[in-house]
Amino acid sequence: MSVHWRPPLTQLEVGVDGLKVDDVKDDTKVIIARPHHTYKDEEVPVIPPIVHSATYRVKSVQHYSDILQEGGCIYVRLNNPTCEAVECSMKILEHGAGSVTFGSGMAAITTSLLSFLKAGDHVVSSASIYSGTYDFIKNHLPQLNIEVTFVGFAIEEFEKALRPNTKVLYSESISNPRVSVLDVEAFAKLGQSRNVTTMIDATLSTPILLKPIDYGVDIVIHSGTKYLGGHSDLCAGISSARTEDQWRRVFMNRRSFGGILSPFEASLLLRGLRTLPLRMRRECENAQRLAEYLSGHPGVSTVFYPGLKDHPDHELTKRQMKGGFGAMINFDIKGGLEPAKAFVQVSPADGHR
Numbered sequence: 001m002s003v004h005w006r007p008p009l010t011q012l013e014v015g016v017d018g019l020k021v022d023d024v025k026d027d028t029k030v031i032i033a034r035p036h037h038t039y040k041d042e043e044v045p046v047i048p049p050i051v052h053s054a055t056y057r058v059k060s061v062q063h064y065s066d067i068l069q070e071g072g073c074i075y076v077r078l079n080n081p082t083c084e085a086v087e088c089s090m091k092i093l094e095h096g097a098g099s100v101t102f103g104s105g106m107a108a109i110t111t112s113l114l115s116f117l118k119a120g121d122h123v124v125s126s127a128s129i130y131s132g133t134y135d136f137i138k139n140h141l142p143q144l145n146i147e148v149t150f151v152g153f154a155i156e157e158f159e160k161a162l163r164p165n166t167k168v169l170y171s172e173s174i175s176n177p178r179v180s181v182l183d184v185e186a187f188a189k190l191g192q193s194r195n196v197t198t199m200i201d202a203t204l205s206t207p208i209l210l211k212p213i214d215y216g217v218d219i220v221i222h223s224g225t226k227y228l229g230g231h232s233d234l235c236a237g238i239s240s241a242r243t244e245d246q247w248r249r250v251f252m253n254r255r256s257f258g259g260i261l262s263p264f265e266a267s268l269l270l271r272g273l274r275t276l277p278l279r280m281r282r283e284c285e286n287a288q289r290l291a292e293y294l295s296g297h298p299g300v301s302t303v304f305y306p307g308l309k310d311h312p313d314h315e316l317t318k319r320q321m322k323g324g325f326g327a328m329i330n331f332d333i334k335g336g337l338e339p340a341k342a343f344v345q346v347s348p349a350d351g352h353r
Contacts, residue, residue, distance in 0.1 A: 004069055004071070005070065005071040005251065006071060006098070006244060007087065007091060007097060007098025007099070007244065007251075008035050008084040008087055008088055008091075008098075009035070009088075010035065010088040010089075010092055012024070012029065021092060025277075026207070026208055026276075026277050027278070029092045029093055030089055030273045030274050030275075030276055030277065035048070035081065035084045035085055035088050047270075048081070048082060048085035049082070050082050050263050050264060050266075050267045051080060051081040051082050051263055052082075053076070054075070055074070055075055055076070056075070076260070076263075077255065077258055077260055078255050079260070080260065080261075080263050081263075082263035083101045083260060083261050083263060083266045085266070085270055086099075086101050086269050087099040087101055087238075089270065089273050090207070090222075090238050090240055090273075091240065093207040093208075093211075093273075094207050094211060094213055094220055094240040095211050095213050095214055096220065096240040096242060096247075097241055097242060097243050097244045097247050098241055098244060098247035098251070099241075099247075100238070100240075100247065100250050100251050100254055101236065101237070101238055101260065101261040101266060101269075102236065102237035102238065102239065102254065102260065102261055103235065103236065103237070103259050103260065103262065103265075104223070104236065104237050105130075105132075105201075105203065105221070105223025105224070105225060105226075105237035106133070106237065107237050107257075107259035108221050108222070108238060108239045108259075109132075109133050109201065109221055109237070110136055110140075111239065111253050112199060112219050112221055112239045112250055113136075113137070113141070113168065113199070114253060114257075115250045115252075116167055116168050116199075116219075116249065117141070117144075117146050117167055117168055118144075118146070119145035120165060121147070121165055121167040121168070122146070122147040122148070122149065122163050122165045122166045122167065123137065123146060123147070123148055123149075123166070123168040123169075123170060124149045124150075124151060124161045124162065124166060124169050124170070125137050125148065125169075125171065126150070126151060126153055126170070126172065126182070127150035127151065127152065128153065128172075128178050129170075129171070129172050129176065129201070130172070130201065130203075133170075133201065149161045149163075152180075153180045153181070153182055155183055155186040158187070158190055159190055162194060162196070166194070166196050167196060167197060168196065168197050168198075168199060169187065169190065169191050169196055169199070170199045170200075170201075171187060171199075171201075172200065172201040172202070172203070172204070173200050173201070173202040173204060173205040173212065174205055174326055174328060176203075176204060177328075177330050178304060178330060179304040179306060179311075179326075179328055179330050180313060181313035181316055181317045182200070183316055183320075184200065184210065184212050184215045184217060185216070185320065187200070187215075187217065188215045188216035189216065191216075191217075191218065192216055197218045197219065197246075198216075198218045198219070199217070199220075200217050200220055200221070201221045201222070201223075202220050202221065202222060203221070203222050204226075204326055204327075205321060205326055206222070206227045206228065206280055207220075207222075208276055208277050208280040208281075208323060209280060209284070209321045209323050209324055210320060210321045210322070215320075216242070219239060219240070219241055219246060220239070220240045221237065221238070222237065222238045222240075223236070223237055224236030224237055224238055224261075224269050224272075227276065227279070227283070228269060228272055228273060228276060229269050229272040230272040230275065230276065230279055231272060233268060234269055234272075235265065236261050236265055236266070236269050237259075280324065281323060283324075283327035284307075284323065284324025284325060284326065285324070287305065287307065287324075287325070287326065287328070287329055288305075288324075288325065290329060291303055291305035291307055291329050292308070294329070294331050298334075299334055299335075299339070300331050300333060301332045301333070301334045302332040303330075303331040304330040304331065305325065305328075305329045305330070306326065307324075307325030
């Protein structure tokens with residue numbers, strides 16, 4: 001594989017019946033942002049097929065050499081047409097240069113971080129992040145002689161923690177679980193001003209509500225297991241890049257680390273993406289009503305939801321997220337642990353994201 005490989009091109013970028021990317025909304029993009037292939041007109045499948053072949057027949061040695069230099073399918077660990085269909089949809093939704101699919105959100109996070117860090121570097125990360133990510137940054141990066149500093153969500157804390165060897169700023173668009181909201185624009189500007197790569201896990205905002213690349217963020221990561229998949233029946237991760245060079249670094253490391261998504265789960269994820277805009281609108285509406293109800297409930301002491309006007313990040317969220325405040329709610333039940341355990345045990349256990 002060479003540096004000439006590029007992200008897969010989508011039909012929208014080429015043009016679909018005269019339509020281009022900027023002519024349609026997200027609801028349409030998730031339906032028609034398909035890989036641009038050279039099918040005959042009468043052979044184009046309505047749904048991208050599940051291609052589960054591990055290897056591919058090539059026409060000649062020269063053909064094989066051309067694929068290594070310019071891109072194409074020769075082995076399933078390198079890339080896969082079904083995964084490319086997902087990557088095309090996410091690339092268009094994120095307004096990025098390219099996307100890379102993974103077998104889990106953690107595979108996307110670890111590969112993305114290691115694509116921009118090496119021994120002797122320093123990373124600044126929010127402390128209130130997903131526990132798996134926190135464990136990797138805190139316990140595994142130092143084993144590679146990578147220095148780590150944890151801060152809060154305030155941009156001033158990130159700026160104060162910067163060092164000459166800082167290479168990555170890492171955070172989440174909405175923190176899991178305390179539902180703090182990052183000032184994405186300020187975060188991106190800080191990274192650009194110091195020539196530091198910025199990464200955001202935007203799982204809880206999804207590309208329907210927030211497009212961090214539009215603000216200048218370099219790498220945007222999602223756990224496809226949550227809202228993107230939407231049916232609690234797959235495990236996946238996606239990393240999208242602002243530039244082709246950044247995409248290539250992540251893509252080449254996925255090849256080396258072996259974290260590509262299964263084509264079967266890629267097909268399920270593509271199905272989920274088709275209804276993502278509709279589902280996010282309804283989930284945000286439901287979350288807002290539920291948060292308002294809980295905030296007035298006598299058994300609840302505190303509700304953490306940015307859609308409530310008393311949330312410290314309400315105005316920030318209103319400004320940078322379009323179409324809703326997300327669907328993650330955190331609340332404290334009065335009385336401590338025992339009432340909380342009782343609530344969890346009587347709550348329905350068959351919910352879906």
